[in-house]
Structure formats: structure tokens, C-alpha cells
Amino acid sequence: MTEEKRINQSERRNVDTFKLAVHRTELANRRTLMAYVRTAIGLTAASIALIKLVDDNWLTILGWGLLPLAVICLLIGIDDYHRVKKSINEEKRDGGL
Numbered sequence: 001m002t003e004e005k006r007i008n009q010s011e012r013r014n015v016d017t018f019k020l021a022v023h024r025t026e027l028a029n030r031r032t033l034m035a036y037v038r039t040a041i042g043l044t045a046a047s048i049a050l051i052k053l054v055d056d057n058w059l060t061i062l063g064w065g066l067l068p069l070a071v072i073c074l075l076i077g078i079d080d081y082h083r084v085k086k087s088i089n090e091e092k093r094d095g096g097l
Helices: 003-053 057-095
Strands: none
Touching: 003 057
16 A cells, blocks of 8 residues: 555545544534423423422422523523534634535
8 A cells, every 4th residue: 555545545534534523513502402391391381380289389480480590591501502502603704524
């Protein structure tokens, strides 16, 4: 095998490795967003359960307090997703994809 052929194979392997790494990172970013959404849904469900099903004033107040927490969790997740997505796209541009 000639030296040029080995270099071409090595470069192609590096590009393939980079593409796979970017793809894994994009999928991880989506999974992270879904985890934030799942947490927000859980907080909302707990909040509604505390507000509607419990007669204790303290737990009703706790239920109302969980609603803004769910919204904040969702907004943080969306912001994080877009920030990381922008970073991934910049990295793809710098890497030549």
C-alpha cells in the first residue's frame, strides 16, 4: 500500500469518526431536552394532583408553587437545547460538514 493511499484512508476514517461524533452529540442533545420536558410534565402532574386531590392548605400551596417550577424547568430545557444546537452547528461548520 502506498503512503498516499494510507493517508487518504486515514483522512476518510477521521471524517467518518467526526460525523459519528456529531451525530451522537445531536442525539444526546435531543435526549436532554426530552428529559427536561419529562421533568416538567411530572412537576405539572404532581402540582395538579396536590391542588385538586388534597384538602390540606399547606399541600395546596405547595401544588401552586410547583407550577411555576415546571414552567421554569421547561424554559431552561428549551434554552439549553438551542444553545447546544447552535454550538454543534458551529462545530460542524468548522469541521467541514
